[in-house]
Amino acid sequence: MASLFNRSSWxxxxxxxxxxxxxxxxxxSKVILTRVPNGGIQPQVALDSKGVVHMVYYVGDPGxxxxxxxxxxxxxxxxxxxxxxxxxxxxxxxxxxxxxxxIALGRxxxxxxxxxxxxxxxxxxxxxxxxxxxxxxxxxxxxFEPERNLIQVARGLDGGGAVAADAAGNVYxxxxxxxxxxxxxxxxxxxIARSNDDGKTFERERPVxxxxxxxxxxxxxxxxxxxxxxxxxxxxxxxxVVNRDMYLLTSRxxxxxxxxxxxxxWNVGYCVMSSESFAQSRAGVLAAxxxxxxxxxxxxxxxxxxxxxxxxxPSSTDNRKHPVVTGNNxxxxxxxxxxxxxxxxxxxxxxxxxxxxxxxxxxxxxSPGVPVWSLVAAFARPDGGFTIIY
Numbered sequence: 001m002a003s004l005f006n007r008s009s010w011x012x013x014x015x016x017x018x019x020x021x022x023x024x025x026x027x028x029s030k031v032i033l034t035r036v037p038n039g040g041i042q043p044q045v046a047l048d049s050k051g052v053v054h055m056v057y058y059v060g061d062p063g064x065x066x067x068x069x070x071x072x073x074x075x076x077x078x079x080x081x082x083x084x085x086x087x088x089x090x091x092x093x094x095x096x097x098x099x100x101x102x103i104a105l106g107r108x109x110x111x112x113x114x115x116x117x118x119x120x121x122x123x124x125x126x127x128x129x130x131x132x133x134x135x136x137x138x139x140x141x142x143x144f145e146p147e148r149n150l151i152q153v154a155r156g157l158d159g160g161g162a163v164a165a166d167a168a169g170n171v172y173x174x175x176x177x178x179x180x181x182x183x184x185x186x187x188x189x190x191x192i193a194r195s196n197d198d199g200k201t202f203e204r205e206r207p208v209x210x211x212x213x214x215x216x217x218x219x220x221x222x223x224x225x226x227x228x229x230x231x232x233x234x235x236x237x238x239x240x241v242v243n244r245d246m247y248l249l250t251s252r253x254x255x256x257x258x259x260x261x262x263x264x265x266w267n268v269g270y271c272v273m274s275s276e277s278f279a280q281s282r283a284g285v286l287a288a289x290x291x292x293x294x295x296x297x298x299x300x301x302x303x304x305x306x307x308x309x310x311x312x313x314p315s316s317t318d319n320r321k322h323p324v325v326t327g328n329n330x331x332x333x334x335x336x337x338x339x340x341x342x343x344x345x346x347x348x349x350x351x352x353x354x355x356x357x358x359x360x361x362x363x364x365x366x367s368p369g370v371p372v373w374s375l376v377a378a379f380a381r382p383d384g385g386f387t388i389i390y
Contacts, residue, residue, distance in 0.1 A: 030385035041374035042100040064090035064120040090120035098220030106165030114163035154191040160220035171195040176215035185238035188215035213237035218271040224278030234276040250305035281327025288323035295323035328380035331356030
């Protein structure tokens, strides 16, 4: 593992304390902006119990690129050398923003990564045979194991899948696909492949929920486990073409059964290529998503699985997308998102800090230069500040 900690000198940090006067700087939740290393895009981060930042990102051709993993032991000031995640070159895809890697930390901090495979992943056959790929750090924590395709029956992968893991050794890979023998968005279901041995083996996938909600075909979903081991899934439905609501699913029995609720309605007759995010905070589990070109977040009560009324980012601009949310040790929240992004089009990063009661603070800002096909990631530092990677 020591080989992963060689420090690199690529990092350029921009300190952005937006809308604060000089007297506030010492007590403000400082927001630091930094770029993905090596010209990478689509950063995804996870923090372990010691505050170490683990990140995966994408490099290369948007249709057939590679995934890399780095970590930071100093709150994101410096990162280790990059280690390639995928064993087969070009087996990841970035086009569409929402088909890239997801990262989760499991028992003893083991890193788990899942992503939609590209056509370069290997023989995929006719359309709808794209693989849902999974890998993990090996037992020595020196490299990643060869990736595996977890799809056995639920073929028809389009929008991005996700991975979640807990401290008891459970790993969950989740994606949406049509029920076997059917086609169309209304026949899509959310599927789960479960492991109870730290990702060494997985059960055959099965639907998580029997309610006929469909799933927005080119939209991503997300999954997360909290510190109680409760599993959460956010996904966008698709029925009668225009019903594309956001659903929150919750499981308290390690993914065996789920309860679900519609937390945000959206009537729109096209695929919106949306993404979601989760985070653990002092206030509970945080969830973020987009609806009608605006971004929202809710606090999820870990005891009931119920989401608070959605809170929208202040004001509005054109086409807000790809929100991420995180919380610090003071109970403050950061919501970050992109603006103006589209197909083959980059955009602007924007963010807002909220106080412990959920009210917007003066600290907010924007920064241009989110690359084409990229996303943003964010985490809370031990000093109470926030870092956004883009």
